[in-house]
Amino acid sequence: MARMSAADRRSALIEAALRVVSREGLAQATTRAIVGEAGMSLASFHYAFESRDELVDELIGTVVARERKAVAPEELIAAAGEGASLAELVEAGLLRYFEHLRADPEHEQAMLELTQYALRSPERHPLAVAQYERYAELVVEALEAAAELTGARWRLPVEHVARVLVAFTDGLTITWLVDRDDAAAARVVAAAADALSRMADPR
Template identity: 40%
Template sequence: MARQSLAERRRQLTEAAIRAMTRDGVARTTTRSIAAEAGVSLSVFHYCFDSKQVLLESVIEAITEHYITVVKEAIRPRATLRETVRAGFQAYWDHVHAHPGEHMLTYELTQYALRQPGFEHLARRQYELYADTYTGLIEELGRSMDFELRVPAPTLARYLAAMTDGLTLSLLVLGKDAVPASADILDTITEHVASLVGDEPARQSTEVAGGTA
């Protein structure tokens, strides 16, 4: 068997930590149980992560990457900006619905970090990562589609992070009861976000109207 690199070992342990924490909770998950979940010795764990804080930050980054990968694939440019934005929200909603335990873990990580002395910065880092991630998505979409932001990108990014945060918690709490209304909810959110971003048809209509006045 080929020897794994440090990066590969870290990914292996991070994914094992996500599984263990999703199943047992953050507080009850130990370094020993994570090593067992990954099928490696405890010494390998300590070689890859020199503190629990470093591990938790890796977990937060990995969970974010899981759903962002899905959203990035979904927001390939479509006929209109609204269709593109709607597809992104649908992909995110579907991921939460398919992986509720993983998304529930993100809230548990936040509360754990806020309550654990010396870990508070992880909660801040978690939400900074959300905002940075949305900023990246906005910029990437802007390079492939012609639109003009009506609010600064960092403001829109933090707004999207806060909105999806609430949307996620709602689905986790309501479960299947939230699914029947999901289409209407996502349509409403899409319309609002599109109004903050602006799209090609709307801008073109304004220009035509201005030219004929």
């Protein structure tokens, strides 16, 4: 393995770890599996990280920080059409997320696994909370943009609306991961968009 700084090595290991977790699950992401994926030796692992736990914690932090809005408002307009209603816009956004899920199910599965891992110990619980706060944050931005685009106004705090949307999204994710039923997922999307759009006054 070529020489690299500790910082570079840390990120290389985190990337490798994410790939292993996505492909085989967190339980299979042993130090050896991660190091193998990264093409390094075991010693390099413990040179860059104190312990496996430290890497997993940092992995969660990284993926959370990296999480980007799945949808830009402009795309949604393009997808839903110019004079789209808020409901149509929300539905388009959810469908966009669903496409993202279909394109890379393993990634969402890995996210879910990391969440559950974090939920299992009190000192890691905040990592899960931060993860969901980040989700909500991104959704808030999208919801505000959608309201602005359609001239609608959210009747309750947009953070509340976002929290509900995150819950619906999670449910969509898990159930689809289990049954891979696209039509059923589409019905969930439609129902969720319907419920959410009723939380705003149209203009």
